[in-house]
Amino acid sequence: MKGPGGMSRIEAEARETLLRRRRSLSHPPNPSAADPTARWGDWETTPTPPPDGVRRELADIDAALTRIQEGRYGTCVNCGGPMGLQRLRAIPEARYCVACSGHVEAPG
Protein backbone atom coordinates (compact mmCIF):
# COMPACT_ATOMS: atom_id res chain seq x y z
CA MET A 1 0.00 0.00 0.00
CA LYS A 2 1.31 3.45 -0.86
CA GLY A 3 -1.33 5.53 0.86
CA PRO A 4 -3.95 7.78 -0.73
CA GLY A 5 -1.98 8.20 -3.95
CA GLY A 6 -1.84 4.47 -4.50
CA MET A 7 -4.82 4.42 -6.82
CA SER A 8 -3.19 6.45 -9.53
CA ARG A 9 -1.33 3.53 -11.03
CA ILE A 10 -4.36 1.28 -11.36
CA GLU A 11 -6.24 4.29 -12.72
CA ALA A 12 -3.61 4.80 -15.38
CA GLU A 13 -3.60 1.11 -16.21
CA ALA A 14 -7.37 0.94 -16.38
CA ARG A 15 -7.57 4.07 -18.49
CA GLU A 16 -5.17 2.63 -21.02
CA THR A 17 -7.02 -0.68 -21.15
CA LEU A 18 -10.39 1.04 -21.45
CA LEU A 19 -9.26 3.36 -24.22
CA ARG A 20 -7.81 0.47 -26.17
CA ARG A 21 -10.96 -1.61 -25.75
CA ARG A 22 -13.08 1.38 -26.71
CA ARG A 23 -11.09 1.86 -29.90
CA SER A 24 -11.35 -1.78 -30.92
CA LEU A 25 -15.07 -1.83 -30.16
CA SER A 26 -15.90 1.30 -32.15
CA HIS A 27 -13.73 0.19 -35.05
CA PRO A 28 -14.02 -3.57 -35.14
CA PRO A 29 -11.86 -5.50 -37.59
CA ASN A 30 -13.49 -6.10 -40.94
CA PRO A 31 -16.50 -8.30 -40.14
CA SER A 32 -16.56 -9.98 -43.53
CA ALA A 33 -13.04 -11.22 -42.92
CA ALA A 34 -14.18 -12.94 -39.74
CA ASP A 35 -17.23 -14.48 -41.36
CA PRO A 36 -16.52 -16.04 -44.76
CA THR A 37 -20.24 -16.48 -45.47
CA ALA A 38 -20.89 -12.74 -45.28
CA ARG A 39 -19.89 -12.03 -48.84
CA TRP A 40 -22.89 -10.29 -50.32
CA GLY A 41 -22.32 -6.72 -51.52
CA ASP A 42 -24.87 -4.90 -49.35
CA TRP A 43 -22.94 -5.91 -46.30
CA GLU A 44 -20.36 -3.22 -46.84
CA THR A 45 -22.74 -0.45 -47.82
CA THR A 46 -25.29 -1.04 -45.06
CA PRO A 47 -24.26 0.73 -41.89
CA THR A 48 -24.80 -1.87 -39.22
CA PRO A 49 -25.39 -0.51 -35.74
CA PRO A 50 -23.26 -2.17 -33.11
CA PRO A 51 -25.01 -5.03 -31.35
CA ASP A 52 -26.57 -4.36 -27.96
CA GLY A 53 -23.76 -6.03 -26.10
CA VAL A 54 -21.16 -3.80 -27.72
CA ARG A 55 -23.17 -0.65 -27.08
CA ARG A 56 -23.56 -1.57 -23.45
CA GLU A 57 -19.88 -2.29 -23.12
CA LEU A 58 -19.03 1.06 -24.71
CA ALA A 59 -21.36 2.77 -22.25
CA ASP A 60 -19.71 0.95 -19.35
CA ILE A 61 -16.28 1.92 -20.63
CA ASP A 62 -17.30 5.57 -20.99
CA ALA A 63 -18.75 5.56 -17.50
CA ALA A 64 -15.54 4.10 -16.10
CA LEU A 65 -13.42 6.69 -17.94
CA THR A 66 -15.63 9.43 -16.48
CA ARG A 67 -15.17 8.00 -13.00
CA ILE A 68 -11.41 8.02 -13.50
CA GLN A 69 -11.55 11.68 -14.56
CA GLU A 70 -13.65 12.59 -11.57
CA GLY A 71 -11.44 10.71 -9.17
CA ARG A 72 -14.20 8.30 -8.20
CA TYR A 73 -12.73 5.27 -9.92
CA GLY A 74 -12.42 2.08 -7.95
CA THR A 75 -15.52 2.48 -5.80
CA CYS A 76 -18.78 0.61 -6.23
CA VAL A 77 -21.51 2.88 -7.63
CA ASN A 78 -24.05 1.06 -5.51
CA CYS A 79 -22.56 0.86 -2.03
CA GLY A 80 -19.54 3.16 -2.43
CA GLY A 81 -17.22 0.47 -1.16
CA PRO A 82 -13.84 -0.37 -2.70
CA MET A 83 -13.84 -2.65 -5.75
CA GLY A 84 -10.54 -4.33 -5.06
CA LEU A 85 -7.53 -4.24 -7.35
CA GLN A 86 -8.02 -7.79 -8.65
CA ARG A 87 -11.55 -7.03 -9.79
CA LEU A 88 -10.48 -3.77 -11.45
CA ARG A 89 -7.68 -5.52 -13.27
CA ALA A 90 -10.02 -8.26 -14.46
CA ILE A 91 -12.92 -5.93 -15.32
CA PRO A 92 -11.71 -2.32 -15.56
CA GLU A 93 -15.19 -1.07 -16.47
CA ALA A 94 -16.94 -2.80 -13.56
CA ARG A 95 -19.52 -0.60 -11.83
CA TYR A 96 -20.18 -2.74 -8.81
CA CYS A 97 -18.12 -4.51 -6.23
CA VAL A 98 -18.29 -8.30 -6.09
CA ALA A 99 -20.91 -8.27 -3.36
CA CYS A 100 -23.22 -5.88 -5.24
CA SER A 101 -22.74 -7.30 -8.74
CA GLY A 102 -24.55 -10.44 -7.62
CA HIS A 103 -27.86 -8.74 -6.88
CA VAL A 104 -27.78 -5.36 -8.65
CA GLU A 105 -27.06 -6.28 -12.25
CA ALA A 106 -30.49 -7.04 -13.61
CA PRO A 107 -31.66 -6.59 -17.20
CA GLY A 108 -33.52 -3.31 -17.81
Ligand SMILES: [Zn+2]
Ligand atom coordinates in the same frame (compact mmCIF):
# COMPACT_ATOMS: atom_id res chain seq x y z
ZN1 LIG B 1 -20.99 -2.56 -3.74
